[in-house]
Amino acid sequence: MIKYVHPVAGVVAILTIGIFWLSTVFSEIVGSQSTIVAVKTAIPWGFLLLIPAIAIAGGSGFALAKGHRGGLIGGKVKRMPLLAANGLLVLIPSALYLSFKANSASFDAAFYTVQAIELLAGGANITFLGLNMRDGLKMKGRLRRKAS
Numbered sequence: 001m002i003k004y005v006h007p008v009a010g011v012v013a014i015l016t017i018g019i020f021w022l023s024t025v026f027s028e029i030v031g032s033q034s035t036i037v038a039v040k041t042a043i044p045w046g047f048l049l050l051i052p053a054i055a056i057a058g059g060s061g062f063a064l065a066k067g068h069r070g071g072l073i074g075g076k077v078k079r080m081p082l083l084a085a086n087g088l089l090v091l092i093p094s095a096l097y098l099s100f101k102a103n104s105a106s107f108d109a110a111f112y113t114v115q116a117i118e119l120l121a122g123g124a125n126i127t128f129l130g131l132n133m134r135d136g137l138k139m140k141g142r143l144r145r146k147a148s
């Protein structure tokens with residue numbers, strides 16, 4: 001069971017954060033102000049899906065690893081605190097701030113500064129999740145490992 005839950009939770013996490021990132025960029029480049037407000041308001045609610053998905057992917061990953069910390073598992077383990085810290089210290093506070101600012105129609109320099117930081121931190125977490133997915137697929141022989 002846990003073998004199936006793990007990759008599904010991982011894919012849900014990547015898709016959720018990827019949708020946040022893309023809808024932010026598209027709404028702010030081509031969307032109207034009401035679209036930006038809708039996207040910025042929806043993202044904190046999306047955390048109700050994203051946070052459990054990351055917690056389940058991480059928790060089930062540690063259970064599947066059964067204490068092993070070498071090779072590809074070691075890389076996956078090292079990325080998890082970075083992913084969590086980025087999420088808790090940057091992404092959640094930024095999303096709440098941006099939602100508040102957007103709903104007050106306050107699109108000032110502070111809004112765009114925090115928005116840029118959120119996009120960078122979100123991009124980093126998409127990369128960490130993507131690398132964990134790649135390594136998981138390699139471990140299962142579904143992707144070729146580089147000859148070493």
Ligand code: HEM
Pocket residue numbers: 003006007009010011054057058060061062063064065073076077080129130132133134135136137139140142
């Ligand atoms: C949260 C980000 C993570 C994502 C997106 C992710 C993704 C994946 C994927 C896609 C697979 C392949 C599953 C399959 O093809 O059946 C996999 C396998 C695996 N992952 Fe992760 N993973 C994550 C975190 C972790 C962590 C933190 C660990 C270890 C501490 C871990 C340990 C494993 C193990 C041991 C397997 C092999 C499972 C098996 O033999 O059935 N993963 N992972």
